[in-house]
Amino acid sequence: MILTLLWLFLILVFSTIPVKGLQTRHLSDTVIHFVLYGITAVLFMKDFRSKTSMKKSAVLSIIIASLFGFVIELIQSAIPWRECSFSDMMANVSGAVFFTLLYILMDYYRKKI
Numbered sequence: 001m002i003l004t005l006l007w008l009f010l011i012l013v014f015s016t017i018p019v020k021g022l023q024t025r026h027l028s029d030t031v032i033h034f035v036l037y038g039i040t041a042v043l044f045m046k047d048f049r050s051k052t053s054m055k056k057s058a059v060l061s062i063i064i065a066s067l068f069g070f071v072i073e074l075i076q077s078a079i080p081w082r083e084c085s086f087s088d089m090m091a092n093v094s095g096a097v098f099f100t101l102l103y104i105l106m107d108y109y110r111k112k113i
Helices: 002-016 027-049 054-077 086-112
Strands: none
Touching (some): 027 086
């Protein structure tokens, strides 16, 4: 859980520091959000997996990673040098779902072999 908390702190820091120029509406920004929140969901999966079922772990991971992304976007809306973006929120949720499903598939095939 410490790794997950450190990861969330790093996302918070890098999501609130000043940046030059537009930081949204670029494909690279969307990909970054997709990957970061996918990793976030997987970290939560690893934390929850030892304590609960795969299905419950997956649902909780997606919800928490997505909510964290939503909160970060709200924080950015209050910071003059950042902006809130619906497309970033969608990339966050999509990444959390995709990476969680990938984790489940990898776990299934790992157990099958």
